Each structure stands twice: as C-alpha cells, then as structure tokens.
Amino acid sequence: MNPQERLKIPRHEVPAQDPDIRRNNYEEVAIGFDENTAIEEAQRCLQCKNPLCMQGCPVSINIPKFIAEIAKGAMDEAIRTIRNTNSLPAVCGRVCPQESQCEKTCVLAKKGKSVAIGALERFIADYDRKNQISKEEVTVSSTGKKIGIIGAGPAGLTAAGYLAKLGHQVTIFEAFHEAGGVLIYGIPEFRLPKDIVRSEIKALENLGVEYSFNTLVGRTITIEELLADHFSALFVAPGAGLPVFMHLPGENLCGVYSANEFLTRVNLMKAFEFPKVDTPVFCGKRIAVIGGGNTAMDAARTALRMNPEEVYIIYRRTEKEMPARLEEIHHAKEEGIKFLELTNPISYAGNDNGWVQEMECIRMELGEPDASGRRRPVAVPGSNFTLPVDTVIVAIGAKTNDLIMRTTQGLETSKWGYLVVDPETQMTTRPGIFAGGDIASAEATVISAMGQGRRAGKAMHDYVLNR
Ligand SMILES: Cc1cc2nc3c(=O)[nH]c(=O)nc-3n(C[C@H](O)[C@H](O)[C@H](O)COP(=O)(O)OP(=O)(O)OC[C@H]3O[C@@H](n4cnc5c(N)ncnc54)[C@H](O)[C@@H]3O)c2cc1C
Ligand code: SF4
Structure with missing residues (x-):
C-alpha cells in the first residue's frame, strides 16, 4: 500500500459502552479494536524514516515496527516487539496519556488524525493474553544476589x-x-x-x-x-x-473523603458490595469532587456508579486547563457529571450529627500565568454561593x-x-x-x-x- 492509499484510510475510534448503560455498571467503558479494525488502523501508519511517535514515548517502544507487524497480521512478532521495552502493555494501552505523548508527536497528528497507537498497543496485549502467546522466562542461572x-x-x-x-x-x-x-x-x-x-x-x-x-x-x-x-x-x-487537603473549615466533617480513601475503599476493598464485603463506603446523593485531574475524574465517575442524584466536578480553572486526560473528561461529561468550572470551595457545613450538608463556594476568574504557565485563578469578590452536598471527595493531588x-x-x-x-x-x-x-x-x-x-x-x- 502506498502512502497516498494509507492517508485515505480514516482513523478508527475505539468503540465504547453507551453512556446511559455504562453509568450503571463497573464494566470497561472502552471496548477495544477487533482484529480487522486493528489491521486497518495499523495500515494507516506511514512507517516514517524518522518516527516522531517514538520521541513521545517515555520508554521508546519501537512503535512503527509493532504497528507494521500488526498490519501484516504477524501478531506474535508485534507482541515480542512491545514486550522488549514494556512489561505491562495491556495497562499502558489503556491508561497512558497517548494524546500528550506518542500520538501527539505522530506525524499525522498535525491533521488531527494520528495513528491510534494506544488502541493498537491495547489490542496486541489483549490478543497476547487471550491466545497465551508470550511467556516470560528466566533463561540465565541464579546470581545468588x-x-x-x-x-x-x-x-x-x-x-x-x-x-x-x-x-x-x-x-x-x-x-x-x-x-x-x-x-x-x-x-x-x-x-x-x-x-x-x-x-x-x-x-x-x-x-x-x-x-x-x-x-x-x-x-x-x-x-x-x-x-x-x-x-x-x-x-x-x-x-x-499521601492525600493533600485544602485545610478549609469543615473539612473534617463526616462525608468528606480524600479521593485516595474513597477509591481504595471502592476499588481494592470492593465496598460497593457491602455488606457482602467487610469494608463499607458512604456515598450520598449529592456529591462534589474537588479537582480536575485523572484522580478527580476517576472519583467522580466511580461515585456516579453508586446511584446518586448529582455528581459535580468543582474546578478552580476552566476545562481547558484541566490536567485530566481528554478521554476522561469526555467520558465523565457523557455520563452526566456536571462541571462547575472557575469555582473553588471555601468551607463546608454539617448537620447536627456531624455529616457534611452543604459547601460554600466562590467563583473564580483567570488572571496572569503562574509558575506552571497556566493562568492563575483569582477569586471574584462577592460571588459566594452555597451548594447542598452530602459527600465531598477531595482530589487536588497527593504528595x-x-x-x-x-x-x-x-x-x-x-x-x-x-x-x-x-x-x-x-x-x-x-x-x-x-x-x-x-x-x-x-x-x-x-x-x-x-x-x-x-x-x-x-x-x-x-x-x-x-x-
Ligand atoms: C486515581 C488515579 C488515577 C490515575 N490515572 C492515571 C492514568 O490514567 N494514566 C497514568 O499514566 N497515570 C495515572 N495515574 C498516576 C499513576 O498511577 C502513578 O503515576 C503510578 O502508579 C506511580 O507508580 P509507582 O510505582 O511510583 O507508585 P504506586 O502506583 O503508587 O505504587 C506504590 C506501591 O507502594 C506501596 N507502598 C507505599 N508505601 C509503602 C511502604 N512504606 N512499604 C511498602 N509498600 C509501600 C503502595 O501500597 C503501592 O502499592 C493515576 C493516579 C491515580 C491516583
Ligand atoms: S509518526 Fe505516526 S505515522 Fe510515523 S511511524 Fe510513528 S505512528 Fe507511524
């Protein structure tokens, strides 16, 4: 296939579960390519002499090589190529921020149509698992160390x-x-x-x-x-x-979690199955998640699956500055999470039993860029408002x-x-x-x-x- 023919193939997007269905289950949202789609997507790669995609990969996977191998259906070879430099490809194919790494530097990205490198990596890793192809073995004698x-x-x-x-x-x-x-x-x-x-x-x-x-x-x-x-x-x-808190009045009320605790209870301890499992998690009806990174999106989307009325993302800048992966933001919105941009919490108030029942917020506007290069959020005087909430998840970072x-x-x-x-x-x-x-x-x-x-x-x- 010549480059012109390759350029005519449209980029294949990864199919996903319908938002109305997936917001009620914990099954994987992105479904992944089947073999034919993967081969067709792999054929889009121009096999550049100077593969810019590799410059964007922190572990320098030989991207054009494994893609060429998928394109010709040589899946065993593609797996070996990836596993040479990446021991967790099924994980990386799913969670790497490809849009700011290999896919960003792919030569086709200029036209907004980079090769779907992450989806291809995921495809080949899943193919390996299903067909039990690669076997990691120790072939050297023990060093005794x-x-x-x-x-x-x-x-x-x-x-x-x-x-x-x-x-x-x-x-x-x-x-x-x-x-x-x-x-x-x-x-x-x-x-x-x-x-x-x-x-x-x-x-x-x-x-x-x-x-x-x-x-x-x-x-x-x-x-x-x-x-x-x-x-x-x-x-x-x-x-x-180690979770970071904002040290706001009321932050120690019941119902205010760090994202780390909330996610660990649900993911590791399976608290959503309580009392079948030992660890409970309280998840109310009106949930505010503070932050705009991957952790905030994960916490918000996890909370959404616990059947609340409303889940808010509260973020002090705008969506454009959010550090979360674009796909996460897109999926969160599709699932019905409400984004309150340019908004910052100031304090939390509780009921007589010490449970959080509302939060006070203030509107923000963007000022001059700060050390991170992003425009600094500045509070708008007198713009305070209250939001009734019964669960708050603080996801502003960890140290x-x-x-x-x-x-x-x-x-x-x-x-x-x-x-x-x-x-x-x-x-x-x-x-x-x-x-x-x-x-x-x-x-x-x-x-x-x-x-x-x-x-x-x-x-x-x-x-x-x-x-
Ligand atoms: C909710 C969330 C979502 C994320 N999403 C993404 C994403 O989509 N894509 C992405 O690329 N990155 C993502 N990240 C970041 C990424 O997961 C981390 O950068 C990465 O896991 C760091 O790996 P690590 O091995 O350094 O530490 P960790 O993954 O944190 O593992 C450290 C391990 O050490 C253990 N440990 C800690 N202290 C001790 C001790 N004293 N003794 C013994 N064991 C100890 C911990 O229990 C843990 O198992 C996300 C992070 C979070 C929190
Ligand atoms: S830069 Fe893009 S088109 Fe070129 S080799 Fe890498 S993935 Fe293929």
Whole structure:
C-alpha cells in the first residue's frame, strides 16, 4: 500500500459502552479494536524514516515496527516487539496519556488524525493474553544476589521483572495485601479491569519474584534491617499516596473523603458490595469532587456508579486547563457529571450529627500565568454561593510520605519531598539504594514510573555484580 492509499484510510475510534448503560455498571467503558479494525488502523501508519511517535514515548517502544507487524497480521512478532521495552502493555494501552505523548508527536497528528497507537498497543496485549502467546522466562542461572523492592506499583513491578529475568532473587515488600499500586487501588475497574492487571502481574510471579504483603517498610521492617539481612540493593518505589487537603473549615466533617480513601475503599476493598464485603463506603446523593485531574475524574465517575442524584466536578480553572486526560473528561461529561468550572470551595457545613450538608463556594476568574504557565485563578469578590452536598471527595493531588526517609539514613529529598536520584541510574544519595516512580518524580504517569523502574533495574544489576 502506498502512502497516498494509507492517508485515505480514516482513523478508527475505539468503540465504547453507551453512556446511559455504562453509568450503571463497573464494566470497561472502552471496548477495544477487533482484529480487522486493528489491521486497518495499523495500515494507516506511514512507517516514517524518522518516527516522531517514538520521541513521545517515555520508554521508546519501537512503535512503527509493532504497528507494521500488526498490519501484516504477524501478531506474535508485534507482541515480542512491545514486550522488549514494556512489561505491562495491556495497562499502558489503556491508561497512558497517548494524546500528550506518542500520538501527539505522530506525524499525522498535525491533521488531527494520528495513528491510534494506544488502541493498537491495547489490542496486541489483549490478543497476547487471550491466545497465551508470550511467556516470560528466566533463561540465565541464579546470581545468588538478593534484591529488595519496596512497593508493588508499576515502578516496583517493572524493576522486579527486569531483575528477576537477569537471575537475581527478588522480593517485593508491599504495604497492601495485593500487588499493583494505583493500578489496583486507584484506577477504577471500568477504566482498567483488575483481572487484566492481575494477569500481567502473574507473569512476574512466574519469573520467581516473591512478595511480602502487609509489610509497611519503615514500620513493619526498616531499610536498615533489610540491608543487614543481606539485601545487596534496594529499590524504593512507594509512590506518592499521601492525600493533600485544602485545610478549609469543615473539612473534617463526616462525608468528606480524600479521593485516595474513597477509591481504595471502592476499588481494592470492593465496598460497593457491602455488606457482602467487610469494608463499607458512604456515598450520598449529592456529591462534589474537588479537582480536575485523572484522580478527580476517576472519583467522580466511580461515585456516579453508586446511584446518586448529582455528581459535580468543582474546578478552580476552566476545562481547558484541566490536567485530566481528554478521554476522561469526555467520558465523565457523557455520563452526566456536571462541571462547575472557575469555582473553588471555601468551607463546608454539617448537620447536627456531624455529616457534611452543604459547601460554600466562590467563583473564580483567570488572571496572569503562574509558575506552571497556566493562568492563575483569582477569586471574584462577592460571588459566594452555597451548594447542598452530602459527600465531598477531595482530589487536588497527593504528595510523598516521608516514612522511609525518616527511618533511613542518608536519603536526601528535594524541597518538594521527592527522593533525590541520579537521573542516569536512579541511585539515591545513599549507595545501594535506588528509587523511582512517584516517590522520585513529579511526572506521575504509569509509563514514566515504569521507565524509571527499568532504568533502576539496569543500574542495580551492574551495581550488585560489581560489588
Ligand atoms: C486515581 C488515579 C488515577 C490515575 N490515572 C492515571 C492514568 O490514567 N494514566 C497514568 O499514566 N497515570 C495515572 N495515574 C498516576 C499513576 O498511577 C502513578 O503515576 C503510578 O502508579 C506511580 O507508580 P509507582 O510505582 O511510583 O507508585 P504506586 O502506583 O503508587 O505504587 C506504590 C506501591 O507502594 C506501596 N507502598 C507505599 N508505601 C509503602 C511502604 N512504606 N512499604 C511498602 N509498600 C509501600 C503502595 O501500597 C503501592 O502499592 C493515576 C493516579 C491515580 C491516583
Ligand atoms: S509518526 Fe505516526 S505515522 Fe510515523 S511511524 Fe510513528 S505512528 Fe507511524
């Protein structure tokens, strides 16, 4: 097929469940390509000599190669190509912000018609799972080195898989009773089905990676104790899960949650099935979610599925400045969530039983750009109004927990609380201790956490073998 013919093929959009149906269920919203659609979409790729798409991919997947393989129906080869650089493709195909990464830099993006790279990645990963094609195996003999990983999120899992394949004895210490990090407790089922995450994690177990669950490093055991227990190197990847609040009057009323708590109750503990499960969640009829990022959209869309009358997104800037993925915003709106832009909460008031019953808000307008380059929201005097609500979910961000830094000597942090690491090796300021993912960077995406896990894995391998 010549380039002109390729250019004539229209971009295929990913089919999705009908909004009126999906707002009542937890099943995956995006349905994914079938084989014929995937092949046709793959044929749109121009196979550029200088593939700009790869410049937008934080782990440099060989995008034109795997797309060409799909186009000619060589699915096994496409899977191998992706798995060379990405150990969680079914996850990344679903949650990576492709519109601001590979699809943004694709040469066809100028015409607004970039190749649907994310959907193709998802297709091939799902094809692999259904047909059980790839099998991760350890082909080298044991090095006899013990390596510890703290945190079983995308950063920790990636480093673990990389190191296990090289013959190291890897143990992951995880605070929760299950692996996956935000992939399991944060991102909801309807966006990232948990059986998919579990099956990608299972591949790691097959590599011999061991888990120590319910182990909060810094409390249950310290890094110093792990080092004394003959771990040759450690990778610290506990994420950044400490919720940020606005410290407003009434924020400690019942019914005001952090998004982290709300999503963990529903996703990890399955609280929507209470009393069949142990953990309850209170979700009222009028719900306000504060924030405009992915977490806010996930919290709002999760709350919507608990049958309320109204769910609001309260955001102090406009939709244009929202950090959430465009697809999330689009899906949230389609499902009926109301967006109150240029609005900021000021305080919450409760009833006699201490439950939140209304919030006071103020209208905002956009002023001069701030340090982030986005226009600063400024309160409009006298524009206060009240909104009756019985549940508030605060999703304005999260920060790092300093538990590990407090209980370990020699770990330097930046003024924003991130662990200071060497960007080439991910080594912290203490030799033998490496770190990556949200604890070490503000990038806060699954793929960047995985990229750092892989970089650390390479450097840790060299480090332990040269000691
Ligand atoms: C609701 C939500 C939605 C998101 N949506 C997207 C999205 O669509 N696309 C995207 O790219 N990114 C998204 N992100 C961001 C992304 O999930 C994170 O950037 C990524 O998960 C960071 O990976 P990590 O491995 O550093 O940490 P995490 O995923 O946070 O995993 C850290 C793990 O360490 C464990 N842990 C913490 N402290 C300790 C300790 N002391 N001892 C032992 N274990 C510990 C935690 O229990 C957790 O399992 C989202 C984040 C949230 C919260
Ligand atoms: S930039 Fe776009 S068209 Fe070019 S190789 Fe990458 S995906 Fe294909």
